[in-house]
Amino acid sequence: MTVRIMVVDDHPMWRDGVARDLTARGFEVVATADAMASATRRAAATRPAVVLMDMELPDGNGAEATAAVLEVSPESRVLILSASAERDDVLDAVKAGATGYLVKSASADELVAAVEATNAGQAVFTPGLAGLVLGEYRRIAAGPDAGPASPTLTDRETDVLRLVAKGLSAKQIATRLSLSHRTVENHVQATLRKLQLANRVELTRYAIERGIE
Secondary structure, three states: OEEEEEEEOOOHHHHHOOOOOOHOOOOOEEEOOOOOOHHHHHHHOOOOOOOEOOOOEEEEEEEHHHHHHHHOOOOOOOEEOOOOOOOHHHHHHHOOOOEEEEEEEOOOHHHHHHHHHHOOOOOOOOHOOOOOHHHHHHHHHOOOOOOOOOOOOOHHHHHHHHHHOOOOOOOHHHHOOOOOOHHHHHHHHHHHHHOOOOOOOHHHHHHHHOOOO
């Protein structure tokens, strides 16, 4: 099934170029937008599977736009595509609900792979940014308001969760841990049940919030 995409960026040449490249790769670009307000309206109308979101918009930042888009189209997944790799931008985007964060220096192949992974529910980060996010949430979790104790995971479930949070696929995790693909999936499903979470994106957010890395 063709992945439905919306591209949000206030620079027409960049926005149109990304849309053109993705269309050439077989994606369906159902909408483009140049601001938070237009992105919110068009997301509500088109319900894209993946939204590529810039962090610098004329009427708000990418984190605010992410929250607004997910409010009207909660089934969408937002992948930030920004020139900024600043810590605050990355953290704000994740807190707003973004599934991943890619810097604009990424190649066309990296962008395509990131869109496909985002559509599949995987967390995608430019190398180095995942560690930044995990480290920040570990610091927060270590504070006095870290919250109630988490359900107990086995060592292997924790190993798998750590790699899920880094954006690895089940196949990559299986190779890394010398396990079968089915065993990895079983660990993921067991962890989802224990934590009462719905999918890998929620697993990633859980790991980030608790500094599991």
